[in-house]
Amino acid sequence: MTDSVSTYRALDMLTRTYAPKVTGRVPYWRPVPPPVTSLVVVPTWYWERKPAITEDPLCVLDANGSYLSAATSVEVAHGQLARSGRRQFDRNVPGYWLVDVHPWQHDRIVSPLGTGTRHRDEGKIWLTTPTVQLLQHLTDEGYWPGVDVRDSWTSRTRCRLRGWSGAIAHDREKALAQGDTELYDRIKLGYSQAVTMMGAEGKSLLHRPDWSMAIRAQAAASCWRAAWAADLAGHSPVAMRRVDELVFPRYAVASWWSSGGTTPVRVDTTGRRLGTFKVKGVLSRGQWLHPESDTTSRGVPLDTPR
Numbered sequence: 278m279t280d281s282v283s284t285y286r287a288l289d290m291l292t293r294t295y296a297p298k299v300t301g302r303v304p305y306w307r308p309v310p311p312p313v314t315s316l317v318v319v320p321t322w323y324w325e326r327k328p329a330i331t332e333d334p335l336c337v338l339d340a341n342g343s344y345l346s347a348a349t350s351v352e353v354a355h356g357q358l359a360r361s362g363r364r365q366f367d368r369n370v371p372g373y374w375l376v377d378v379h380p381w382q383h384d385r386i387v388s389p390l391g392t393g394t395r396h397r398d399e400g401k402i403w404l405t406t407p408t409v410q411l412l413q414h415l416t417d418e419g420y421w422p423g424v425d426v427r428d429s430w431t432s433r434t435r436c437r438l439r440g441w442s443g444a445i446a447h448d449r450e451k452a453l454a455q456g457d458t459e460l461y462d463r464i465k466l467g468y469s470q471a472v473t474m475m476g477a478e479g480k481s482l483l484h485r486p487d488w489s490m491a492i493r494a495q496a497a498a499s500c501w502r503a504a505w506a507a508d509l510a511g512h513s514p515v516a517m518r519r520v521d522e523l524v525f526p527r528y529a530v531a532s533w534w535s536s537g538g539t540t541p542v543r544v545d546t547t548g549r550r551l552g553t554f555k556v557k558g559v560l561s562r563g564q565w566l567h568p569e570s571d572t573t574s575r576g577v578p579l580d581t582p583r
Contacts, residue, residue, distance in 0.1 A: 284463065284467065285448075285460075285463040285464045285466065285467030285468070286467065287441075287445060287464075287467040287468040287470070287471035288470070288471040288474055288475070288481060288483060290441060290444060290445070291438070291441045291471065291483065292306065292481075292482045292483050294441075294444075295438075295440040295441035295444055297355065297436035297437060297438055297439075297440065297441070298436075299355045299434050299436055304354075304355045304356070304436065304485075305355070305356055305357050305485075306482050306483045306484070306485070307482070307483065307484045307485075308356070308357035308358070308485075309357065310358075310484075310486055310487070311358050311360070311373060311430040313373060313375075313403055313428075313430060314373075314486050314487070316403045317373050317403040317404065317405060317490055318390070318391075318402055318403060318404060318408075319405065319408070319490050319493045319494045319497060320389065320390050320391030320408060320494070320497045320498075320501070320520075321391050321392070321497065321519075321520055322387045322391045322392045322517050322518065322520065323392060323518050323519070324386075324387035324392055324516065324517050324518070325515060325516035325517075325518070325524070326384075326385075326513075326515060326516070327566070328515045328526070328562050328565060328566075330562065331526075332515065332526035332528075332562065333526075333561055333562035333563075334526075334527045334559055334560060334561045334562065335515055335524055335525070335526060335527060335559065335560045335561075335562065335565055336524065336525055336526070336527045336529075336530040336556055336558075336559055337522065337523075337524050337556070337557040337558045337559070337560065338522065338523045338524070338525065338530065338542065338544070338554040338555065338556060338557060339521060339522050339554060339555055339557040340496070340499075340500055340521035340522070340523075340553075340554055341545060341548050341549070341550060341551055341552070341553050341554065341555055342446075342449065342465075342551045343496040343499070343500065343520070343521040344468060344469055344472050344492055344493070344496050345442055345445055345446060345449065345468055345551060346496070346499065346551040346552050347407075347492045347493070347495035347496035347499060348438050348441070348442040348445075348468075348472070348492050348495075349437075349438070349439055349442040349443065349446070349551065350437075350495060351407060351437070351438075351491050351492055351495040352369070352371050352406075352435045352436065352437055352491075353371050353435065353436060353437070353438065353485070353487065353488045353491050353492075354371040354372060354431075354432030354434070354435060354436075354487055354488075355432065355434040355435055355436040356432050356433070356434045357432065358372050358373065358430040358431060358432050358487060359430065359431070359432070360428075360429070360430050361429045361430065361431045362428060362429060363426060363427055363428060363429070364426055364429055365426065366409055366413055366424050366426050367431075368406065368409075368410045368413060369435070370406065370431045370432070370433075370435070371405075371406050371431065371432055371435050371487070371491060372405070372406060372429060372430050372431030372432055372487065373403050373404070373405060373429060373430045373431070373487070374403070374404055374405075374406070374409045374426050374428075374429045374431075375401050375402070375403050375426065375427040375428040375429065376401065376402060376404060376409060376412065376424055376425060376426055376427065377400060377401055377402075377422075377423075377424075377425050377427070378390065378400050378401060378402050379421060379422045379423075382420075383420070383508075385508050385513040385514075386504055386505060386508050386513065386514060386517070387501075387517050389408070389411050389412060389415065389421075389498075389501050389505075390402065390404075390408075391497070401427055404494070405487070405490050405491050405494040406491065406494075407491060407494040407495040407497075407498045408494045408497070408498060409424060410498065411498045411501065411502065412424050438488075445464065445467075445468050446551060448460075448464055449461065449464050449465070450549065452464060453547075453548070453549050472489055472492050472493065473489065474489075475488045475489035475492075476488075476489030476490065493520075496520060496521065497520045499552075500517070500520055500521055500523065501517075503523065503541060503542045503543075503554070504517055504523055504542075506541035506542070507523075507525065507529065507541040507542050509541070510541045512525055512526065512529035512541070515565070522557070523542070523554065524565075525542070527559060530542075530544060530556065542554055544556065
C-alpha cells in the first residue's frame with residue numbers, strides 16, 4: 278500500500294511491483310499503438326424506458342468496483358499488437374477487431390454496442406476482444422446475426438493483471454473492513470485514474486491504450502450481461518447508465534436479495550464484493566419520471582430492498 282497520505286499510486290504498483298511476466302519477461306510497456314487505435318469503440322450508454330405503474334418503486338444499482346473486477350478477469354496483450362487481417366474471431370486472443378454493425382432488435386434493453394456509437398465505417402466498427410466475445414455469445418444464442426471479422430490487430434502472447442488487481446483488491450477490502458472511507462476513496466480514485474492513464478500518452482512508463490480499452494470494455498460487457506440475464510429471467514431493466522449503473526423495479530431486486538440460489542444480478546448492499554451490485558438508492562415512479570420535482574431520494578442508501 279502506498280505511504281502517501283493523498284495519493285494511491287496504482288499505476289506505479291503495476292510497473293514496479295506487479296508487472297505480469299511471460300517466460301520471465303515483463304510486457305512491452307510502450308509499444309507503438311496500431312493506427313486504428315483512435316477508431317476503437319468501448320460501449321457506453323445512457324438508456325432508459327418509461328416504467329410501468331406495476332414497477333413502482335425503482336431500485337438504482339451500482340456495480341461494486343467495476344474496473345477493478347474487470348482488471349482481475351480480462352486478458353490483455355503482453356506483446357505488441359500486430360496486424361492479423363481478416364481472420365476468424367478467437368475469444369482467447371486480445372486485440373482489436375473490425376466487425377459488422379447490425380441493428381439491435383430488442384427494445385427492452387440497450388444494444389450491446391451502446392448508445393451514440395461513433396466511428397462507424399460503412400456499417401463496420403472496431404471493437405476490443407471483450408465486446409466481440411459478447412457479440413459472439415449473442416450469436417451463438419441466436420440474438421445477433423453473426424461475427425464476421427473484416428480486419429484485426431492482435432497479439433499472440435497474452436497475460437492477466439491478477440497480481441496487480443489482487444493487491445489493489447486486498448487494500449480495498451482492508452479499507453472497507455476498517456471503515457476508512459478516506460483511504461477507500463483514494464484507492465478507488467487511484468485505480469480508476471490508472472485505467473485512464475494507461476490509454477493516455479504522457480510521462481508514465483506505461484502507455485497501453487489497448488489495456489485501458491480492454492478493461493473498460495470488460496466492465497461494460499459484464500454490466501450488460503447482468504442486465505441481459507435479468508431480462509431473460511423476466512425482469513427487464515428500466516435504465517442503464519454510465520456503464521456500471523442499472524435500474525430495476527424494486528420487487529425484482531428484493532427477489533434477488535432474498536434468494537439463496539443463483540440470481541441474474543447479484544446484490545451486495547455492503548459494496549464490498551467485487552462482481553456484485555449495491556443498492557445506490559430507491560425512487561418512486563413519479564420521482565423517476567419527474568426528477569425535477571423531488572431529488573431528495575436520489576442516491577439515498579438502502580440497507581435492504583424491501
